[in-house]
Amino acid sequence: MATVVKARYRRVSSASGKAAAGMSSLDYFAGRPDRDMQRMDREILTAEGRYRLERDGEQARQQLSKELEASKGQYLHTLVLSSGNQDMTRLETERWARNVLEQSKIDSYMLVVHAGKEGHTQNPHAHVLVPTNRPLTVPQLEEMRRVGDREQDLMLKVEYGLKRDVQDVSSTPKGGGGKEIENTAADDTPKRSTQVDLQFGS
Template sequence: MNFKTASQGAVKARIGMKSIDYFTRRPTLEAEPGNREVITREGRFRLADDGEQGRRELERRLEQSNGDHLYRVVMSSGNAGMTAQETERWARSVLERNNIDNYMLVVHAGQQGHTEHPHAHVLIPTSERFTVEDIGQLRAVGDEEQQQVTYAARAISINQDYEGETNLPGKAGGRQAERETENDGPQKKRTVDIQFGS
């Protein structure tokens, strides 16, 4: 995490858009030009497709944002197996659980990754100054969110393994609601219910 200070709206927009350009255009792992989305709470922008209209909207938001700090944050859960969608969900949840609602987030994962470590770049315009305690809280929430993702992945994997046993040839659709064993007759199929708190 680092930050730049700019009190004038136009200067803030210029500095912020320089970071956004870097986040979105950095070449992928296959050395293809980046064409990544900028994700905000209010919507998504793909500057290569949205043209000047999308760029002007992001500039306007930066100009009108409160405060004179522009934080640039790199967020990574440490889980190399996360998809782009999982990385986005994880990063957004960590930010919003820490009451950071004004952000511009760009995911570097999946086909739009440039390393083997999925991560997100985030631009946060704010009047607040992040303390060591604030950064520690972001990390703690990030670890907690990652544990939930890991738990969900394990539960889904267990459920899929179990369903794999019931995919018997000759059954309609390759699935059956019950499975019979030699010793104990029909058994109901188990399901896993996963719920996350907000």
């Protein structure tokens, strides 16, 4: 499993243009049909809140448009982040994607998760809008991939450690004389190959 980062960006000449372009992308990300071809009303996550365009109506649109207009920079990126782990749930994908963005020093974003029942492919992923002062560079995107790999390794090790704890407890004989259970580190987690899939467009 390896993190995939795809990125495209456009330059916008005005705050209202940025809001219009951003809302068009959010409509697509949030409403894209699931595997059963049912139109969705997925959550749109920002650093400050959560919104659903259909459920929250015009109030959500106005708030998101306002945030886009107030965001810094003339560049609006659309990112796709995927960990490569097909077993990740919607909440796990959300937590992983947020960690990747925040550890990459991206604190202004709008994120929509396609995973679990709200997914439309076998690969859980997140679509992200990121306003910036200048285009993201290839080294920045490669660093995001590395951060994604580290976060995925950490999640797998935590999951592995929890499973080992459960196995150790369930296999410990009753009346073990007070001997403490010794937990082993999950250093034998298989290493993943690394690859970069970067897509640029104007």
